[in-house]
Amino acid sequence: MMKPTYRALLILLICLLPIGKAAAQSGIRLVSSEASYLYDDHLSISAQFESQSRLIEGQAFIASDAGGPAEMIELELDSSQRVEIQLRIEGADRFPAFSHIQYWFLLTNADGDLFESEKQSIYYEDNRHDWQTLSQGAYSVRWYAGEAEFGAAILAAAQHGAERLAALLPLEPPSQLDFMVYPTADQLRDVLDLAGYDWIAGHTDPDLGWAMLAIGPDAAQSLEIERQVPHEVAHHMLIENLGAERAAALPLWLSEGLASNTEAYSDPDRQQLLQLNHAAGTLIPLSQLCRAFPQDGDRARLAYAQAADFLAYLHETAGDAGFRALFENYVSNPDCENGSQSVFAQSLSELDAAWQQARFVPHTVTLEDHVAALPWDAIGYSALFAFLIFVFFGGLGGRGKEPR
Numbered sequence: 001m002m003k004p005t006y007r008a009l010l011i012l013l014i015c016l017l018p019i020g021k022a023a024a025q026s027g028i029r030l031v032s033s034e035a036s037y038l039y040d041d042h043l044s045i046s047a048q049f050e051s052q053s054r055l056i057e058g059q060a061f062i063a064s065d066a067g068g069p070a071e072m073i074e075l076e077l078d079s080s081q082r083v084e085i086q087l088r089i090e091g092a093d094r095f096p097a098f099s100h101i102q103y104w105f106l107l108t109n110a111d112g113d114l115f116e117s118e119k120q121s122i123y124y125e126d127n128r129h130d131w132q133t134l135s136q137g138a139y140s141v142r143w144y145a146g147e148a149e150f151g152a153a154i155l156a157a158a159q160h161g162a163e164r165l166a167a168l169l170p171l172e173p174p175s176q177l178d179f180m181v182y183p184t185a186d187q188l189r190d191v192l193d194l195a196g197y198d199w200i201a202g203h204t205d206p207d208l209g210w211a212m213l214a215i216g217p218d219a220a221q222s223l224e225i226e227r228q229v230p231h232e233v234a235h236h237m238l239i240e241n242l243g244a245e246r247a248a249a250l251p252l253w254l255s256e257g258l259a260s261n262t263e264a265y266s267d268p269d270r271q272q273l274l275q276l277n278h279a280a281g282t283l284i285p286l287s288q289l290c291r292a293f294p295q296d297g298d299r300a301r302l303a304y305a306q307a308a309d310f311l312a313y314l315h316e317t318a319g320d321a322g323f324r325a326l327f328e329n330y331v332s333n334p335d336c337e338n339g340s341q342s343v344f345a346q347s348l349s350e351l352d353a354a355w356q357q358a359r360f361v362p363h364t365v366t367l368e369d370h371v372a373a374l375p376w377d378a379i380g381y382s383a384l385f386a387f388l389i390f391v392f393f394g395g396l397g398g399r400g401k402e403p404r
């Protein structure tokens, strides 16, 4: 086994060799090569060479275009001048999913000719399943659990999502968007992990090249199509229209709020969730939703609910033109707290307060409030008891005068 540092040095030396010259003068030639794999299992490479004299030494190098060092394999050579390589691939350590695996050869023959082949490349993706595919216009979808209607429903939801966001903001629909749908969140999590990406419920990443979804094929999941697909379309449109860097610079409450408002079906308990958290004083300050959302499931759900409703409030308040101006302002100046000033003349924190005041029923005065508000030091328990009776009967009919 070659030590890593020595291996790295050898690779560096190989890179420094004048490849074109060596290949042109070499009596060795690569006739053909091919690679195949089973995802997260093995990689097979075969190559046929032609050499004017016996091949005496050779190495194959295998690397991912996602980065990391090349792996070197000593070749077993015989008079057939053909090589076969079998490599176990398990986990994401060596080859992240949805990247290209590159391989090339370095050979020496008995005449002393040195030959380095061109780099060959194979796209490494999840080929363990019998994928069905469907495409229409700019959209394509791959799935393996579910009938043809399932794929068609994904494409329709994508189309409608793009229309909804385009009605809100002057953004072009996707030029190309490919969905890969796993039937369960666990399976998607595994594959994103193998691809070297953090687990997120859905995932749109320009580097990945796919919008990844976890939606089961049964009818009960059809609402999930209406929720997840438009949401990912919105993220994709922001990235494609603004560029990945500017899209990533937007405050998260804005981009997630937009994506949530693009959904055709959303969290049915959103309003109740907001009301309860408002009443309990546990809403998250929007200024804390600029760069990150909570990791914890319940708080994350609340963050999405707040972003969605806050965005809807801003749109209602500012109107179409004002909302567009606000968006453009945040694109050119992603200052989370003050990006709203030019349109609303209010900071984010001030808008947060205005949103809460406009949206939530004022905290109704309850028996507990009255009790809590009592001057305990100044009254005796008998007075308290009489007071409670009074509040109880007064409040019950809704006619009694509230004590002050």
Ligand SMILES: [Zn+2]
Residues within 6 Å of the ligand: 231, 235, 256, 259
């Ligand atoms: Zn999102």
